[in-house]
Amino acid sequence: MPASSAAPGELIVVTTPTGPQITPLALRANRSARTRVDELLPAGARLVPIFGPDNRLAARVADTPQAPVAGEYLSYYSVHGELGDLAELAHRLREDDTVAAAYVKPAAEPPLAPHAANVVAPRAPAVTPDFRVRQAYLDAAPHGVDAVWAHARPGGLGTGVRVVDVEGAWRFTHEDLRQNQGGVIGGTTSADLGWRNHGTAVAGEISGDLNAFGITGIAPEAHIRAISIFGIGSAAAIRAAADAVDPGDILLIELHRPGPRFDYRATPDQRGYIAVEWWPDDFAAIRYAVGRGVIVVEAGGNGGENLDDAVYDSRPGDFPASWHNPFRAGPADSGAILVGAGAPPPGLHGRDHGPARSRLDFSNHGTRLDAQGWGREVTTTGYGDLQGGPDEDLWYTDEFSGTSSASPIVVGAIAAYQGVRATGSARATPDEIRTLLRTTGSPQTEAPGRPSTQRIGALPDLRAMITKG
Structure with a gap:
């Protein structure tokens, strides 16, 4: 594809x-x-x-x-x-x-894993089967986020939580995205099939319908909407998304772009691509959202970069004099939750990408990374390699990937957690959520050539998050 x-x-x-x-x-x-x-x-x-x-x-x-x-x-x-x-x-x-x-x-792109290719299956059955068994990311820690456990708790389906996805296109007519979605509320939707498959896959991971067929979202009762960057730009889309939700709701940024390592050149292998917050207007829009109490989750990018590297300290001559490196974690960072891509359990879908929760080779890493999600083998809506045919509304994939697939796993976990929190004390703040993700979860592991010091953070564990408070 x-x-x-x-x-x-x-x-x-x-x-x-x-x-x-x-x-x-x-x-x-x-x-x-x-x-x-x-x-x-x-x-x-x-x-x-x-x-x-x-x-x-x-x-x-x-x-x-x-x-x-x-x-x-x-x-x-x-x-x-x-x-x-x-x-x-x-x-x-x-x-x-x-x-x-x-x-x-530079032009923004969806952070799908480099060289990802999906072949649409030739036909779909008369009735879509239940693919839940293929969604091991819903299962208990340490392999999954324990969404199944959370779903049995009041609010644990993400009840009452709103999510806005910022990227390019979606197919909200999909058979598994009918119950809790509000469509596209800003920007101009791209007609490109790649963007449309991407947004559809993201939405399925987070809020796929709770039914007897297809997939189930991590937070299926969370209400998901979307804003496209086409026609308005990424920072304006982030700002509009922040204005469309309330404190404690979630804004997801499913974008990355070529960074300074290779002079901002776009390449098929995505080497040097970084999170969009490095650019001043996107950083300001994220700070605006976080300042309004919105939980911002941002794809960390697929450039294979160490975001602690000194190259990111150098201010480009065309940036404002007040600019500072946002990848230097601390009080002056954006406040967004930055997500890296970790390996799924070996053998899932018959493939092995290294030890579970080890950093995948394309994932950016560094002190600034807060949490990880699966960067390979994610079963969700769209693409058509698992179930295809001529009707996109019936398409499913086994191979969604990149910090693209990792970030919605973190969003889904946060939505389920916020749903539970809303039944008791008030929803958590952006800072509380980030602290919780950094102090709980299934730890990052080592892989040959990819030590755990190349930080992408832990995989969220909803049981631990909810138990801790």
Whole structure:
């Protein structure tokens, strides 16, 4: 099956900061800067504020913990329309005093494992069988997340929890995605089959319907919706997703893009690809979401990179002077839960990818990684290699992979946990969830050439999470 087409590259402009808070003076200064940048753009191009109209932004952050620092959000814009050479336009914009930064983001891609290929099975049976036995990630720790145990607890099906998936396309008409989904609520859905299969597979892992056929989601009563990056860009999609949910709900970022290791070049092997939070506008959008109490889960990327490497400390010349390396974990990081890809149990589906929970060779690793999920052999909706035929609504796969397949496992576990928490004490905060994932779970293991010091974190264990609180 062909790989997904990449999303378009994006031109981002950051205007000169107007101060930490959104004040009347800051709004006037920001509008003046925007007018100046508009004058510099070619005919047919337009400046779009990533965080929405400034008056609405001010209302959204009023009386929240973000209010003292929300002024920075006023400065972020994406440029849309007929732009010509993006790099040349960015260079011209940086020469103006009102522009603090202007940079071109490489095209985002779904973090499916490198060279993954699925062959659609020729036909589907009259009735879809029950594939639950193939979903060992639902089983008890240490191989699975113990979703089966959680499902027997009040709220443990993810009841009342909302999830928004940020990527490119989905097939919400699938026979196993009918019960708890709200469709696409933003962006323009890509017509590409690769993106559509990818989003469908992600949704199935998290919230596949609870029925007698096909697959079962880790949190089948969680309500899942989606926002596409096409037409609006990744940071605007993240911001829109944050505005669509409540504190304690979950936002999933199913993207990665080529990083600085190989000069941002897109390659089939995905070497050097990294998590999107490295780019300033995506980082700001994630911080905005976390500041609103939303649990952000982010694919760690498939570049085989050590995110602790010094290469990520070097600020690109077109980034704002205030930029710092977000992969340096600590109080100044994004607050997102960064997910790596671990091996499933050996022998699953007749294949062996190394010791269970060892780092898969393509997975990024480092101090910043919080948790892992299976990066191979994930049975879910879409692709059609397990069950195919001419109707995509009946397609299932045994081979979903990458930090693509790993991240929804973590999301599903969080959704089930939050459902249980809501029946007792209040839902957990982003920081509480990240701490819980780092202090519980089935530990990462060693593999030849892939020591556990190459951190991807533990596989979530719902029984341990719920027991701990």
